[in-house]
Amino acid sequence: MQATAYDMLVIGGGINGTGIARDAAGRGLKVLLCEKGDLAEFTSSSSTKLIHGGLRYLEYYEFRLVREALAERERLLRQAPHIIWPLSFVLPHDEGLRPAWMLRLGLFLYDHLARLRTLPGSRSVRLRNSALGKPLQDRLTRGFTYSDCWVEDSRLVVLNAMDARERGADIRTRTAVDFARREGDAWVAAIRDVETGRTETVNAQMVVNAAGPWVSQTLGGTLGINSRAAVRLIKGSHIVVKKLYEGDQAYILQQPDKRIVFAIPYERDFTLIGTTDVPYENEPGPVAISEEETRYLCDCINRSFARRIGPEDVVWSFSGVRPLFDDAAENASAVTRDYVLDVSDRDGALPVLSVFGGKITTYRRLAEHAIEKLAPYRPDLGPAWTAKATLPGGDMRDADFERFVAELQTAKPFLPPAMTRRLARAYGTRVDGIVGQARSLTDLGERFGDDLTAAEVAYLIAREWVRGADDILWRRSKLGLRIPPEGQARLAAYFERRSAAA
Template identity: 55%
Template sequence: MDHFDVLVVGGGINGAGIARDLAGRGWRVLLAEASDLAAHTSSSSTKLIHGGLRYLEYYEFSLVRKALQERELLLKSAPHIMWPLRFVMPHDRAMRPAWMIRLGLFLYDHLARREWLPGSSGLRLRGSPLGAPLKPEFERGFVYSDGWVDDARLVLLNALDARARGAEILTRCTVTVAQRETAAEGGGWRVSLSEAGLERQVHARALVNAAGPWAETFLRQVARPAAGESLATKSLRLVKGSHIVVRRRFDHDHAYIFQNPDRRIIFAIPYEGEFTLIGTTDVELPDEAIAGFAKAEIEAQEVVYLCEQASRYFKEPLRPDQVLWTYAGVRPLLDDASGDASAVTRDYLLETHGDGAPLLSVWGGKITTFRKLAEDAADLLGEMLGDARPAWTAAACLPGGDLSEWIGAPQRPDRDFERFVQALQARHAYLPPALARRLARAYGSRVDLLLGAARSLAELGIEVAPGLFEAELHYLREQEWALDADAVLWRRSKLGLHYSEAQRAAVAAWMAARSR
């Protein structure tokens, strides 16, 4: 039987972040994910690194400040998968008054220190390229800063870093039983795992429940208390957020934030060069909606809602039949008795269970605060194990994020990335510019692990689909736990959006031929 200090259940952003932090402190860590990394909620976000401007209306000042403190820190840690983004908020006189928005933006600018992101300002939309896609009645607005992230790759980079620091990462591995031992039995956790039909028994001194939407189910059905104990649990509210993707609706590089009559907001964001991403909804789900590991699906009325709300602002109405792709994720929000699902707190809670072998459950959270959540969790686990070890992630780059060997000393993340693209093109001049930029975005300074000593496209192997060569597919299988076409096309990349059905089928056939 293998022995670990900590077993982390769940390979979403919180589980991967906690595994990374713990491994970096020298703990022996095992992460078990029942499906693929970021297969559910953590690849289905609005993909923003942001403080959450709208949470100010719910007086969530602590959450917004915490998220804003993380914003620039994260952008520095991985400039290839995260970058700054300016947001345009057209002013709708029928909604919030201008003074309220100015006050909110002032707080947003000053709740946490900004080193290089520009602050907010007023904006005249009429005559501006930023106003051109909008209806003429929207004459003025506001502009402010936040950031964008490739959410699925953020999870992947945390898992890569955890593995590089000694953690074992198991995907498609289900925890079937986690039995808490009494002090007389050793005081840890005996855990049964099922991977590819094979059973494995491991022992861990501590257990982390980072199962996201399934965290409550894990405690009730999988984690078993020692004799005479009980595992009290919090309750989750499962709130589905759905998104639609359409052809590009505007040519500039800013995003829009639109205020809706129901006092919710939606975003319209430049996406993958050729598209616009619009979302999100807030639909409360019953627990049985995600029985097993069911994938959340958008409903027809959600598509209509997003099209109608976007059409309130865009000159050219948006119709459901123009939607090219959709995705939905289930947010596991801590039940705080809020009546409105959109008002439920996005903050997190770390809960310990009893006085026996350490058990830590992660409730709630948002992608922007994952690093701080992981740091807090690792601090708490160190105390529970009687061996507190110092935090380290605040100043650390994620894999591929340290570009110094290519460009020298870092200056500003967005400009550093552009210098990196130029350096990559100079070193691998055979790469077409669009391919070089895509590889730079996906892999950062790890790109040479994929390209190796290749001196021509031919040396990258067969071009399985446009711009996707065998060298990259081998890298994704061997280094990034990608075992099927969905992992390649929709999580490790978004190439599925750019490919035809036949091209996606070619990738699926290549992966299936090499599946284990």
């Protein structure tokens, strides 16, 4: 059989891979993206889930990165108001750590590096006289507030993949790229469905290596390319506990080791705490939090909050390996979060672009830079377009999420308010693909627990590459925190029946 020909082969279905595939497809390229697992299964679903400039990066003089990230924060807030929204942060001043003048100066720079700012600026706050200080220990009497944004990270990846597909890209999950070499006038790649074992050969004119923690192995092994650029793997872990405090504000807590740890309202009834920064020396793959990391995060909370927690209070944890560009920094927290795009070609043709580093906030700009680096190989490329384009579900009037929720509740009064808000948050204007013409909850089919219905499961299978229960419970949503074991077992059995019938 003749190999299917593509303009671009993208290896990796995390935020960078899907972002580049989306940008390239929108410029007229025929794109194939292969992800060996589920979309965002590894690093991109294990972030602290913030769209932010990176306040602490100012200590390492990463001014360009912070400025770019703050500009992207404003863009993304407009492009996906359903999965991205403003979040207020409280930064207590802790005697003996960074002095108050340094915090004030850092926040001043943070405010003014943003050329366009719609979020509130920073301000001082007397914690003893404020509800913001109520959850904290009495010794913390003063602090500051500032604003950044929250993001549903794994859904951001899925929305980029959806938009790429709608612009003509071929998105294949559970598909590994086993081997690729330059042969004649094309890259020839052997790809494999990891579930069925079926193999296929494809051709491409360029390759994008966005394999995240596997970027070096993919470059040297799968692609057979030598490069001096290197990745440094850093493991980051988070814990989730029952809600520590009332209010919608998050806390950014200084630590004696000069790190910072966040405490963030999470899924209505929980608090997300993270992250750690631990050098990772093993082979990339699924990772789990260690006892030491759990204790470290609990100690960070106990150092500042009035309510104490221990490992026994952890209801869920997640870990990921971040593939940072190796800049030879001694401290893992000081390793740059900036990105490096490394291009190799053969006689001015058949390039491979590898992505080292990066952060979720700047993924769109990273993708734009990647296409700019590849533009000399394709002079017929269309112009840049993603800066003003909404993501699927984000095309709300005036990007007004609350108005959209109210209109959805009016149109579908049978939906419980909490379910209306959750569906609107997850799917935005694409929610009609789930509720459609339904006039009652029973029209949405079987309920697996909480408010997950058969109609939503069917939508996720048809539109969002879902193959199993975990794809829904822990990546497309975090309903695993709410659905009891019996409901999760019924959902798993549902997929087993589908698989047996296929």
